[in-house]
Amino acid sequence: MNFSTARPARPLPLPAAVLLAALSFVLGGCSQKPPDDANAQRYDLKGTVVSVDRARKIVNVDHEEIPGYMAAMRMDFPLKDADALKVVEPGDTIQATLVVADTEYWLESPAVTKKLPGATAAEVAGTEPQPGAEVPEVKLVNQDGKAVRTGQYRGRALLVTFIYTRCPFADQCPLMSANFAQLNGQLASDPALRAGTRLLSVTLDPEYDKPDVLRAYGSTYAGGKFDNWDFATGDPVEIRKLAEGFGLAYKAEGGQIVHSLRTALVSPEGRLVKIYRGNEWKPADVLNDLRGLQTQK
Numbered sequence: 001m002n003f004s005t006a007r008p009a010r011p012l013p014l015p016a017a018v019l020l021a022a023l024s025f026v027l028g029g030c031s032q033k034p035p036d037d038a039n040a041q042r043y044d045l046k047g048t049v050v051s052v053d054r055a056r057k058i059v060n061v062d063h064e065e066i067p068g069y070m071a072a073m074r075m076d077f078p079l080k081d082a083d084a085l086k087v088v089e090p091g092d093t094i095q096a097t098l099v100v101a102d103t104e105y106w107l108e109s110p111a112v113t114k115k116l117p118g119a120t121a122a123e124v125a126g127t128e129p130q131p132g133a134e135v136p137e138v139k140l141v142n143q144d145g146k147a148v149r150t151g152q153y154r155g156r157a158l159l160v161t162f163i164y165t166r167c168p169f170a171d172q173c174p175l176m177s178a179n180f181a182q183l184n185g186q187l188a189s190d191p192a193l194r195a196g197t198r199l200l201s202v203t204l205d206p207e208y209d210k211p212d213v214l215r216a217y218g219s220t221y222a223g224g225k226f227d228n229w230d231f232a233t234g235d236p237v238e239i240r241k242l243a244e245g246f247g248l249a250y251k252a253e254g255g256q257i258v259h260s261l262r263t264a265l266v267s268p269e270g271r272l273v274k275i276y277r278g279n280e281w282k283p284a285d286v287l288n289d290l291r292g293l294q295t296q297k
Helices: 082-087 173-187 191-195 211-222 236-245 283-295
Strands: 022-024 041-053 058-063 073-078 093-100 105-115 139-142 147-149 157-163 197-203 229-233 250-253 256-259 262-266 272-277
Touching (some): 073 105, 082 105, 157 173, 173 283, 191 283, 197 236, 211 229
Parallel strands (some): 197 229
Antiparallel strands (some): 139 229, 250 256
């Protein structure tokens, strides 16, 4: 199959190299192009399907390097081909055209190569904790250079997200921080809920994001007030332990941190309540979950 190539515009997160031997099963690219894609940019994409969300029409793909565009990563892609969406499964190989328009991106003209019978989703999917799992105890350092531990937040609900200050993509780390800023503002109007909630943003780039860097970055989002929101760095081993404890994988590549997006709600008892994957979660939904957690006391 021939694919057109062009230079698209906007990447997202994380790698993992799992390729399975396969049986060929090709779905033709006969879906119609949306009317707003006349000026869209296109690029060939090939990778392994990690997970499928048919309700949202999303496939998570661990894709190969796209020369001249972005390194190998794992990220979510909208898949608009209904036939492909019905049959694609974790472990399948997918080739498609990545289309990037002004306000959205998606996959079109998919060709799916089925995995060998007997291969399981666990062979391609990263491990992710289930609700009720105990959050790893790690030692960090906050924006003031003060030692903090995940265990010290017990007694209050904890929202954890992962960022790095040099992230160049507006819909990744900056969006997570903006969402937390919005949550922080909304909590201010509910003193009881605010008193029972703490926010924690952990950098994935501890070599650069020292406490003073995080303080300057955090001031932009927290308004210079850190009484309820910590921005933390620390030993890379400790940070990786925490990140992987929430199912987040990452690595340094090409001067960037290639990573997935994970935001987690932790109960006052230090156990996982919920993981918000990707960048589509809304502060209002998290606020409702916090209120629901408060009523369970």
